[in-house]
Amino acid sequence: MKKILNGLAVIGFLLVGSAGVAVAAEEANHAAEPTHFPIHKPKEMDWTFAGPFGTFDKGQLQRGLKIYKEVCSACHSMNLVAFRTLEDLGYSEAQVKAFAAEYEVQDGPNGDGEMFTRKALPGDHFPSPFPNSAAAAAANGGAAPPDFSLIAKARGVERGFPTFVFDIFTMYASNGPDYIHALLTGYDEQPPAGMEIAEGTHYNPFFVGGKSLAMAKPLSDGQVTYEDGSPETVEQYSRDVSAFLMWAAEPHLEARKQTGFAVMIFLVLFAGLVYATKRKVWANVAH
Amino acid sequence: MSGGHSTYSPKTGIGRWIDARMPLPRLVHDSFVSYPVPRNLNYAYTFGGILSIMLVAQILTGVVLAMHYANDTTLAFQSVEKIMRDVNSGWLLRYMHSNGASFFFIAVYIHIMRGLYYGSYKAPRELLWILGCIIYLLMMATGFMGYVLPWGQMSFWGATVITGFFTAIPLVGEWVQQLLLGGFAVDNPTLNRFFALHYLLPFMIAGVVVLHVWALHVTGQTNPTGIEVKSKTDTVAFTPYATIKDGFAMVVFLAVFAYFIFYIPNFLGHPDNYIQADSLKTPAHIVPEWYYLPFYAILRAITFNIGPIDSKLGGVLAMFGSIAVLFVVPWLDTSKVRSAVYRPWYKLFFWLFVINAIFLGWLGSRPAEGAYVIMSQLATLYYFAFFLVIMPVLGLIETPRRLPNSITEAVLEKNKSGSAHPAGATAAPETRG
Numbered sequence: 156m157k158k159i160l161n162g163l164a165v166i167g168f169l170l171v172g173s174a175g176v177a178v179a180a181e182e183a184n185h186a187a188e189p190t191h192f193p194i195h196k197p198k199e200m201d202w203t204f205a206g207p208f209g210t211f212d213k214g215q216l217q218r219g220l221k222i223y224k225e226v227c228s229a230c231h232s233m234n235l236v237a238f239r240t241l242e243d244l245g246y247s248e249a250q251v252k253a254f255a256a257e258y259e260v261q262d263g264p265n266g267d268g269e270m271f272t273r274k275a276l277p278g279d280h281f282p283s284p285f286p287n288s289a290a291a292a293a294a295n296g297g298a299a300p301p302d303f304s305l306i307a308k309a310r311g312v313e314r315g316f317p318t319f320v321f322d323i324f325t326m327y328a329s330n331g332p333d334y335i336h337a338l339l340t341g342y343d344e345q346p347p348a349g350m351e352i353a354e355g356t357h358y359n360p361f362f363v364g365g366k367s368l369a370m371a372k373p374l375s376d377g378q379v380t381y382e383d384g385s386p387e388t389v390e391q392y393s394r395d396v397s398a399f400l401m402w403a404a405e406p407h408l409e410a411r412k413q414t415g416f417a418v419m420i421f422l423v424l425f426a427g428l429v430y431a432t433k434r435k436v437w438a439n440v441a442h
Numbered sequence: 443m444s445g446g447h448s449t450y451s452p453k454t455g456i457g458r459w460i461d462a463r464m465p466l467p468r469l470v471h472d473s474f475v476s477y478p479v480p481r482n483l484n485y486a487y488t489f490g491g492i493l494s495i496m497l498v499a500q501i502l503t504g505v506v507l508a509m510h511y512a513n514d515t516t517l518a519f520q521s522v523e524k525i526m527r528d529v530n531s532g533w534l535l536r537y538m539h540s541n542g543a544s545f546f547f548i549a550v551y552i553h554i555m556r557g558l559y560y561g562s563y564k565a566p567r568e569l570l571w572i573l574g575c576i577i578y579l580l581m582m583a584t585g586f587m588g589y590v591l592p593w594g595q596m597s598f599w600g601a602t603v604i605t606g607f608f609t610a611i612p613l614v615g616e617w618v619q620q621l622l623l624g625g626f627a628v629d630n631p632t633l634n635r636f637f638a639l640h641y642l643l644p645f646m647i648a649g650v651v652v653l654h655v656w657a658l659h660v661t662g663q664t665n666p667t668g669i670e671v672k673s674k675t676d677t678v679a680f681t682p683y684a685t686i687k688d689g690f691a692m693v694v695f696l697a698v699f700a701y702f703i704f705y706i707p708n709f710l711g712h713p714d715n716y717i718q719a720d721s722l723k724t725p726a727h728i729v730p731e732w733y734y735l736p737f738y739a740i741l742r743a744i745t746f747n748i749g750p751i752d753s754k755l756g757g758v759l760a761m762f763g764s765i766a767v768l769f770v771v772p773w774l775d776t777s778k779v780r781s782a783v784y785r786p787w788y789k790l791f792f793w794l795f796v797i798n799a800i801f802l803g804w805l806g807s808r809p810a811e812g813a814y815v816i817m818s819q820l821a822t823l824y825y826f827a828f829f830l831v832i833m834p835v836l837g838l839i840e841t842p843r844r845l846p847n848s849i850t851e852a853v854l855e856k857n858k859s860g861s862a863h864p865a866g867a868t869a870a871p872e873t874r875g
């Protein structure tokens with residue numbers, strides 16, 4: 156009996172093991188013409204908002220907003236974000252009002268039944284650069300630039316086993332900003348010799364959707380002026396805009412972590428008290 | 443009630459007045475205060491209580507979310523984001539509800555594994571077990587429909603793939619699929635009916651939980667030894683003993699739950715669901731939520747035709763079969779011994795089953811290609827062999843270890859061989875409390 160069972164168990168393990176080796180071998184074969192994307196995994200960056208006590212760096216968010224406004228907003232909408240929420244970035248009510256007034260939004264119909272445009276108010280959302288997604292795609296070689304409101308949560312390169320298990324304990328939740336940063340700084344690598352890059356697309360080994368994408372390198376050194384003396388480099392721009400996009404996607408991140416700390420402290424103390432009570436209740440009962 | 447006749451005696455005039463007319467306080471007292479439970483229950487037995495609070499938590503957060511949610515394909519995604527951004531503590535509600543579903547499933551999986559390990563399904567608890575299986579099925583349906591509501595890419599494509607399974611059923615398949623969808627493809631009618639059902643099913647679960655607990659209170663709980671309660675010394679009163687122990691387990695469980703809500707709220711979700719549904723853009727990999735992955739792996743493992751059954755129908759049958767087989771477990775297990783503690787071989791196969799189930803879950807998240815297919819097939823084979831071959835055969839050929847005569851004997855024996863500490867601080871792992 157024992158022998159039969161042992162034998163069966165061994166056969167089972169051998170079969171599963173050999174299948175595993177086969178998968179590994181198959182993946183090695185794909186190195187020449189990649190079929191799994193991204194070609195490179197994004198680098199993990201240090202973000203001020205990571206970890207249990209993470210907070211946004213307001214200066215960084217303001218710089219990120221500037222990048223968005225001056226560069227990305229030409230193509231990317233951000234239509235779930237209202238101007239009024241920019242007060243989170245450290246702006247006063249008056250500053251937000253003035254900022255909104257630089258945009259025009261459509262409103263109406265008025266008393267005559269006509270639609271009209273007016274200056275945006277703090278309650279309005281960021282207007283889209285294109286009237287609709289078909290127009291956006293037509294203007295960008297067939298690929299519509301995705302909306303930015305949630306992009307920092309809507310992208311994330313798969314972490315793989317066993318990293319994803321460790322991520323629980325390290326509280327890794329920066330997949331989105333890490334990816335955006337990697338994408339924006341990843342244009343300089345040249346495609347390997349012999350790799351075909353489709354017309355109108357740009358090689359980027361960090362892109363999750365393939366080997367190249369319709370967006371050309373959007374940032375270059377010195378393109379945007381910073382008033383606070385931060386370096387005007389692609390690296391710095393990318394970090395700032397990624398952090399800003401994290402804020403846009405998760406505006407209550409700070410409140411979440413602060414509430415979380417209070418809740419965790421309460422639960423741990425409460426658990427201790429309940430455990431002490433439990434010990435007392437059961438003290439004289441063998442179990 | 444198994445605890446003999448009622449010990450409830452109301453102390454106040456009002457209490458006696460109510461008791462003579464509608465003895466609800468008596469029912470509560472008999473079920474949750476004086477109700478006798480085995481004295482040797484370990485923490486694996488606390489998950490029933492944990493499940494109960496998770497169900498309540500899901501209903502409470504769900505009802506408030508429903509007050510802000512817009513059930514229309516053009517508005518659903520934006521309304522969920524409005525909850526996340528503008529509703530007071532809306533982000534908290536939503537993260538509690540979405541992570542709550544995952545933790546509900548974590549609890550139910552541990553609860554089911556506890557049942558399989560300690561033989562909780564064996565006579566006279568077959569109906570109790572089957573009611574549990576019905577709860578589990580209802581949970582799966584509720585979770586699936588809930589995931590469609592935010593109307594993200596995975597909502598849409600998950601719904602498309604899963605309702606597509608039904609077309610594999612001969613004759614009525616197409617009709618069933620169209621009934622589910624309210625049309626020919628996932629669209630506004632689908633969203634409307636899923637929302638209505640997602641609101642309804644948790645209350646049906648609550649109803650079945652009442653039956654489940656009723657059945658439990660007729661047969662009484664099992665315990666790690668698998669020996670039935672024989673005398674009064676085998677049990678302790680539910681309150682304070684089980685209440686405080688369940689309470690401690692609940693707080694610890696909630697702490698882990700809170701860690702996910704506040705620090706890694708999107709860890710268990712898929713990034714694609716933060717992209718609004720688009721019927722023209724198919725995601726590269728369509729994956730269901732993690733708690734369905736083992737079944738998804740089983741579905742995709744059947745890549746070959748079996749006689750007249752083509753691979754698609756075969757996959758669907760295997761997937762439904764993998765859940766259906768749970769219902770007949772009480773009759774598949776032939777062992778006279780209930781608990782795995784006394785069944786060395788069953789214990790080994792049980793843990794292999796657990797590892798295999800987790801492995802299947804991982805395979806479900808991989809693309810169905812190359813060696814993953816072969817691994818899924820082997821793992822699927824073990825999944826079914828565990829129930830259909832190992833359970834019946836092992837019960838007949840295995841030599842169990844010596845059983846103690848009673849729960850009390852087992853407890854005292856353990857404490858003697860352990861330490862002098864009366865609470866049995868250094869107990870064997872199976873009975874540590």
Ligand code: HEM
Pocket residue numbers: 486487488489490491493494497550553554557560562563567570571573574575576577578647651654655658662663664665768
């Ligand atoms: C909403 C989901 C569920 C709730 C709220 C629930 C609740 C409970 C409660 C409160 C208990 C008593 C405490 C304990 O022994 O753990 C219990 C026992 C039990 N449950 Fe569940 N349950 C659920 C789902 C399930 C499922 C899916 C199964 C199995 C397929 C199941 C099988 C059992 C069995 C067999 C017992 C008796 C335990 C024993 O005495 O060994 N339950 N349940």
